[in-house]
Amino acid sequence: MKKRFDPRKNYEETKKAIGYVSRKEATQKDYDRIGFKSGLEVHQQLLTRKKLFCNCPAGIFNKSEDYDAELIRHMRPTLSELGEYDGTALMEFKTRKEIIYRVKNETTCTYEVDDTPPFPLNREALDIAIEISLLSKLNIVGEVHITRKQYLDGSIPTGFQRTAIIGVEGEIALRHKKIRLIQLSLEEDSCREISDIGHVRIFKTDRLGMPLIETVTYPECVNPDEVMEACNCIRFLNRSTGKVRTGMGAGREDVNVSCRGGARVEIKGVAHTRWIPELTHKEAFRQWALLALRDKLLKKIADPGQWNISYEYLRHHALTFTCNAINDAKKNGNQLLAVNLPHFKGILSHFTQEEKIFADELSDRLKVIACLEKPNMTHSEELSPMVCEDDLKKVATILNAGEDDAQIIVWGPEQDMKTALETIEERCRMAFEGVPNETRKSFEDGTTIFERVLPGADRMYPDTDSAPIPLEDEHIKALGRNLPEEVAERYRTMQQWGIPEDTFIYILRKNLFPLIRRIVTELEINPKFAGTFLGHTLKFVEGHYTPSATFNEKIIYALFAFLKKKGLDIAIAKKMLPLLYEYPKMEFESVLTTLKFKHVPEKEIVSRIGTLKEIYEKTGRKNQPESAVNWIMGELRPIAVGNMSLKRLREEVEKQVGVAKS
């Protein structure tokens, strides 16, 4: 008897064969082995009052159900300036999506919905983009040209994004190396997607048109941690200007990854920087797996040109599937199509990502290109089978399949089946080539799914509605005079100040450095205390309390100024912060009252040490001086905080108790 093919076993074996290791186990050696290479496109919204090409307010958002009007558009591919149709454009055209925009009058005018040509570019945004370009050591262009970059997914109603290069060829400094930058562009942000089901995709237009910059690096990161470091570096640089937006969605990253022999794959819209290492790790290995899969295929199939799929429509009554998804499809009047893939046995269940196999690549594309909602297919090598072996055998017989073949059953509306078939065949043929260029959507667990064919440079053409904007040397020089110091410089300063390094990420992310510097230079407060206060205390409070009104850093400066003026010890700031954070409008005096703070002169506190020492000795506890000091400190701390430095108090107690200074 022939041994049954075990997809799970095949998955495990192929995973092992390519030498997959989890990120925890992976070393630089592993990344060198597969030729890990990665670069970034970091998007950052700018803090401007208005949008980039119209006078709508920027930064006002509405809920998906809260809108004033809806309109419908379809996108068609056009030729680019250099005369080619773009690959993505053709794919999006194939999907024939109906795009619906939900418009809120407050944030959207006729410009966003492409019924009015653009107004002149927002100069406030341009200046911020130039400042950040200068900080990124980019070569600033002589003239800004607004370019149209095609997006046929509907995320922009015009079908293109107006975007302009501000600088090219720059660099950022990581701890141990430099990463070169390709360019920085100023562009309009896109719509936010509400849903994408079947042939209907719904967007809202509140974010559309907000000024955004995109910093693009060369693919020079050689391991996942380096990618994250580079990303942080760019984000902190952007934030160091204090002129960019923060909060959900204000900064987003696309990550380009490849392995040796692989292809550039762009992981789109990574929502959190901390996802980057896992995503890039898995993507590099997915490509490595696809290359192994290709070699396996080429061994089995000498001439891929001769390789062809065959298919049969399954009449619904002929087979009695026990699978819910198929039964639902039947109920909805969908077509059932069986496809035979010659010599693909062991390929469909080939490892690609953790708990994902090659067949998922097909299913993902069917969703996006043929608009078939998942589950849209099953096949002969499912890790958790959807249909019984008997049915699969019947299907194989209908298809007249060979022993080494694999079978797919796909279902969907009749009008989409042609595209579905083309999609399956196209992706399978790509398997003979290796890794397809594509953009992928990211998930928190580090896995990705197909999103679009990767667009090329062919989708750019000049914006005939906008005149070029010359950038004079004078203007650039003027902007260059007011730049913040480099992030690396801030890093060094904080080190010199003795601020603990574990606070740096938080401080730079929140751009709190300028605040620390002001507190240190203007109020002459100990930098280590100020840094720790923001990097530890504020971070903790932020995570544990909810403010009743907007809390901003100005309050912290004012707090220290208040303490200084009152001659209070700064240590009490740590006690005051939670209250202040919760009630940002509360006066400092009221905070002190609420904390039951009493003003006691230092002299009086010190004078109590003698009495306390006697009491301690009478209780006859451990007769060690350290214990006495700790006990007395414990007694005095509540009244001392704010009234005097605890360090000074301890010194005083030690002196009176008689502890030898070590």
Next chain:
Amino acid sequence: MSDDFFQGYKGDALETLKKYNVRVWGQADIHTTRGAFSGTILPRSENDDDQHIVMKIPTGYNVGIDIKTITDMVETGYKKAHYKIPEKEFPYTEHLPSVKLFGTGGTIASRLDYRTGAVIPAFSPGELYGAVPELADICNLTTEKVFAVFSENMGPKQYVSLAKAIGREIENGVDGIVIGHGTDTLHHTGAALTFMVQNPPVPIVLVGSQRSSDRPSSDAALNLMHATYAAGHSDIAEVMVCMFGPTSDEYGLLHKGTRVRKMHSSYRSTFRTIGDTPVAMVSRKGITHIKKEYNHRRKDRNVTIKPYFSDKVTMIYYYPAMKPDIIDSLVDAGYKGIIIVGTGLGHVNKELYPAIERAHQKGVHMFMTLQTIWGYVHMFVYDTGRDMMAKGIIPAGNMLPEVAFIKLGWVLGQTDDPEEVKQMMLTPVNDEITEREPYNGYLVYQGGVPGVEEFVKNVRK
């Protein structure tokens, strides 16, 4: 042909390119005081300054380089771009109607021009098919470029040659005619063709686009599909304008050539029928009639072409305190017909009366239309109106100002006899004056009003 190498460059920028021997479409490395740049040199728009060189960098973006910052420049390669829509021969399908598409220029047939950086009318209608293959499911299309001018440059000469071309095609047995046209003066042409091509046996559909066909969100493709459908399949044998109904990609409206007007500078749904309802709605699925009365399609070929036009016609838009010398100077310049666009029910100030009298005595034909766009001229309501009629101004009913202008030009191209002119002007060829304005002939809703907001939200207009 040295000019060809430096397309659009002039002055200092041209000298710089020549100095370093770098051509347009050449790949170049440029060293500047702001750092290095490399990419392909692009043609420069003629109206831009001579201080910058445009290049496309490898990522596909365009940037300008300030020539003052250039320290060195080297051409490292050369590749000229070809901008071409895949041109396919239009497939013939049995049983589909034959439709003729006339190209006149304008946005429906346009592409980018490097000289001006603007959109120019240059796609051949054949290329248009390459971009809109769906047309093959609608009709058997043949195309002819009659001329290529911007919409604003259309005039009597073009109306006449179009009318003649239409006459020829009808005789040749075509089932419908589509005219691709810029949108700015689409309604002028619509009126002109209504008067010049009388009693047509097939639909004559004018179409344009508000977003050029070089952009993915263009309305050109859908408009073209709607227009060819209306021309090939509809029963309405009239001169019509076919453009978007709502701004959404949903359906087009068929407007009578004499009652349509462009009402927004950039909206897709800019064309509206004024003082009446459109003739019909059109989508790829079919025609939905709105008006019950229309001229039906016929098998005969009995069309009357009246290709006449006098350019001695003008139009004045009245404003408060207008001086009589405006009218005097027009009369002195030899104008034979004046369309006055008056205020309210059709008024001008008393100060103009002597000039109006003088014009009338000199045999100038004057007709009154309205700035309000909607409604009828009513010169009997006030004394001033009766005064003016006595001085020779003839009220033109609810004829739209632009239509009245075109009609007067057409009439004066045929006769100068005052009675005949008056009679022809006031006898409608196809509803340029209607006897009644239906209640829903004037619908201009006010945004912000709750009921209207509700409508806008739910009906996707």
